[in-house]
Amino acid sequence: MLEAYAKHKDQAVILPIAGPGGQIFVLLPASETKSVTDQPKTVLSLREVIVQGLLYEYTVSDNMLVSHPTHTKLITTTLTNQVGNLLPGLSNETIRAFEEQWGTDTESFRDVTIWDSMGAIVSRATNYAFVGLPYCRDSALLNAGLGFARALPFSQLLLSFTWKPLRPLASLLFTLPCRYYERRFTQMLIPEIENRLHNIENPTSSLSAGKTSGEVEKKNDFLEWCIEQARESGDPRMCRPRTLAGRILLMNLVSIHTSSLTITNVMLDLASSTPEVLEELRAEVEQVLDQCGGQWTKLALNEMEKLDSVLRESARLNTLVAVGLRRRVVAKEGFTTTPGVHLPCGNFCAVHNLGVVHDPDVYEQPDTFKPFRFVGLRRDVNSDDPNKDHVDRARLTFAATGSDYLAFGNGRQACPGRFFAAGELKLMLAYALMYYDLEIMDPRPRDRWIGILRIPSSNAKLRVRRRKGIIEPSLRSDNLV
Numbered sequence: 001m002l003e004a005y006a007k008h009k010d011q012a013v014i015l016p017i018a019g020p021g022g023q024i025f026v027l028l029p030a031s032e033t034k035s036v037t038d039q040p041k042t043v044l045s046l047r048e049v050i051v052q053g054l055l056y057e058y059t060v061s062d063n064m065l066v067s068h069p070t071h072t073k074l075i076t077t078t079l080t081n082q083v084g085n086l087l088p089g090l091s092n093e094t095i096r097a098f099e100e101q102w103g104t105d106t107e108s109f110r111d112v113t114i115w116d117s118m119g120a121i122v123s124r125a126t127n128y129a130f131v132g133l134p135y136c137r138d139s140a141l142l143n144a145g146l147g148f149a150r151a152l153p154f155s156q157l158l159l160s161f162t163w164k165p166l167r168p169l170a171s172l173l174f175t176l177p178c179r180y181y182e183r184r185f186t187q188m189l190i191p192e193i194e195n196r197l198h199n200i201e202n203p204t205s206s207l208s209a210g211k212t213s214g215e216v217e218k219k220n221d222f223l224e225w226c227i228e229q230a231r232e233s234g235d236p237r238m239c240r241p242r243t244l245a246g247r248i249l250l251m252n253l254v255s256i257h258t259s260s261l262t263i264t265n266v267m268l269d270l271a272s273s274t275p276e277v278l279e280e281l282r283a284e285v286e287q288v289l290d291q292c293g294g295q296w297t298k299l300a301l302n303e304m305e306k307l308d309s310v311l312r313e314s315a316r317l318n319t320l321v322a323v324g325l326r327r328r329v330v331a332k333e334g335f336t337t338t339p340g341v342h343l344p345c346g347n348f349c350a351v352h353n354l355g356v357v358h359d360p361d362v363y364e365q366p367d368t369f370k371p372f373r374f375v376g377l378r379r380d381v382n383s384d385d386p387n388k389d390h391v392d393r394a395r396l397t398f399a400a401t402g403s404d405y406l407a408f409g410n411g412r413q414a415c416p417g418r419f420f421a422a423g424e425l426k427l428m429l430a431y432a433l434m435y436y437d438l439e440i441m442d443p444r445p446r447d448r449w450i451g452i453l454r455i456p457s458s459n460a461k462l463r464v465r466r467r468k469g470i471i472e473p474s475l476r477s478d479n480l481v
């Protein structure tokens with residue numbers, strides 16, 4: 001991909017990708033990023049890339065989830081708006097998960113496998129937002145979700161090497177691990193879903209079971225929003241407990257890996273930077289928390305500019321999306337790029353990203369991890385209009401998308417979960433820095449490539465120790481047990 005960028009930066013090239021998510025793409029020049037971004041999903045579709053790339057037809061057993069992916073809408077309409085309300089619970093789960101994974105020993109350092117521990121913490125916190133307590137603490141449920149997300153790309157890979165007419169037969173064998181984890185996950189969640197549906201349909205029976213109307217309170221989590229959405233649709237298939245549980249499983253699939261890979265990279269970047277960088281970040285977290293009365297609120301997280309810059313810089317440098325804006329042409333008449341390259345319907349295209357983030361004309365010293373790069377760039381935004389200043393600065397935050405930063409894609413089909421991810425990961429990073437010492441490592445463990453996926457070393461160890469004399473955060477209140 002770097003070679004394609006160096007030699008054919010301004011031309012469309014054909015990029016055959018092997019491995020998970022592999023298809024043949026027409027890699028468009030970076031100058032086409034805006035044009036691709038601007039296309040509606042009726043012309044260039046991301047969804048088609050996901051459905052085809054992950055072979056959902058075989059890897060997801062409930063067809064309703066593929067034909068009616070209504071849960072993704074709820075991310076934008078509800079999850080993003082609820083981040084502030086979810087923060088107290090998210091903080092509580094994050095704190096407890098860190099203690100479980102990184103320990104509370106203030107005397108000696110211990111080795112932790114960074115990838116595993118980040119996966120476990122992200123999974124617990126995210127599932128707090130998806131299914132609430134006590135399920136987000138159920139390791140069997142969380143492991144089934146993680147197992148499904150790990151099994152699916154391998155089933156897809158085996159199927160993609162299978163002759164198409166044989167796929168229906170081969171899938172019976174190749175998707176066995178997916179089916180296993182899917183079944184485990186859904187079976188554990190179905191009783192809760194049945195219970196919630198029962199309570200909604202029979203509000204008086206919950207009251208006669210000795211509860212007062214105050215006790216039968218509505219849950220505020222993704223599952224509850226899915227149930228509401230299903231009931232409002234009037235389609236009985238949407239209310240099937242298995243389908244509702246499948247939606248939560250697919251939410252785990254799209255969110256846990258991306259978020260844990262991102263935060264693993266951040267931790268590795270920081271642990272291989274300098275003690276001064278860590279101290280500067282801690283000072284910011286302490287100062288902001290002081291100003292906000294010790295509360296991990298949305299406002300407090302927004303104020304942590306340096307922390308935000310670290311997340312964006314790490315996501316830039318270790319970009320998970322080596323090629324950005326992967327799309328399938330779905331318009332019958334095809335799609336024609338500005339310079340006149342015509343892509344017939346059914347073709348896949350993408351734009352350069354790896355080349356862009358390593359291009360010195362785009363980023364100064366592009367190969368260096370500069371934790372406060374975006375703090376500097378944000379402060380340099382200098383327009384006469386103070387309101388415009390604010391908007392332009394916001395364009396350089398972790399979750400803000402742009403042509404030179406495709407960590408979350410760009411445009412109308414950009415990642416809908418990025419605001420939730422930003423809140424969750426900032427919280428994790430702030431907490432890790434405040435409550436733990438990280439031993440500096442040199443050099444940073446090398447990443448691995450699987451197809452177009454770049455992943456940090458899965459067995460890299462971080463040496464961590466609980467810091468002494470740090471007061472417990474105020475959010476760990478008893479009512480969040």
Ligand code: HEM
Nearest residue numbers: 072254255258259262325407408409410413414415417421
């Ligand atoms: C740091 C974590 C994350 C990263 C780096 C990430 C990255 C991405 C990227 C690159 C895309 C493709 C966008 C495009 O091509 O324009 C995407 C799509 C998507 N993301 Fe994320 N994501 C993250 C977290 C999440 C979370 C937490 C959720 C859910 C709460 C989520 C839900 C989705 C969904 C549903 C899509 C597909 C949208 C569609 O079907 O149209 N992501 N994400």
